[in-house]
Amino acid sequence: MQKKILVFVGVIVLLFVGLYVVIEYKNNQAVENSDNPYGDKELHQGTIDQLDDPNYGNQIMPDELSESIESGDPVTVYFYDPLCVHCQNTTPYLVPLAEDNNVDMKKMNLREFQDQWNAYGIESTPTLIHFENGEEQGRIVGQRPEGEFQQFFDQYVVAE
Structure with missing residues (x-):
């Protein structure tokens, strides 16, 4: 037995x-x-x-982001976590919206780069931030309706 x-x-x-x-x-x-x-x-x-999902292309690494901000170049960054259900719901409409507005929206994966939470004062995901002249110009936090993201692009990015 x-x-x-x-x-x-x-x-x-x-x-x-x-x-x-x-x-x-x-x-x-x-x-x-x-x-x-x-x-x-x-x-x-x-x-x-x-990795093969086109919605998560255009990744920016922490050093690249820091350099872009310090140079004063305008940069729009979508901070997300691959396991965040709100990010999973937001990304499928936010990425095409950014493309439709000709916004070069970079993506920062906070699951891989945990130290970036504090570096940019991220409190929750998703968070979209536009930097220009070395400073944050605008931020939108959380899962929002598509119209709010459009207003963000109109106000901070597309108007340039």
């Missing part, structure tokens, strides 16, 4: 190990076969799942 239990437990352990190996292989393939802007950074699963 004890032998059967050990065999059963052994089979279960092997199945879990096999499942882990398959998932790791799948994730590695996804990272290698996509246009991965994060380089060799160890990515969270939520980020891996979004």
Whole structure:
């Protein structure tokens, strides 16, 4: 009887190990076969799942954002978390809206770059900020109706 239990437990352990190996292989393939802007950074699963989603292209890395702001160039940044349900609801209409308005909206993945929460005073996601002349010009926080994002673009970005 004890032998059967050990065999059963052994089979279960092997199945879990096999499942882990398959998932790791799948994730590695996804990272290698996509246009991965994060380089060799160890990515969270939520980020891996979004690598091939065109709504999450145009990523900006922390150093690039800092340089853009310091140079005084205008930059509009969408701060999001891949696991945030409000971001998942907002992104599908915000990204096309930005494109329709010819806004080069950069995206900052706060799941991958946790230190950026404090660097830019982000309290919740999604957060959209427009910087110009080295300073924040406008901010919109949370899941909002499309019209509010349009007003934000009209006021801070498109008017330029």
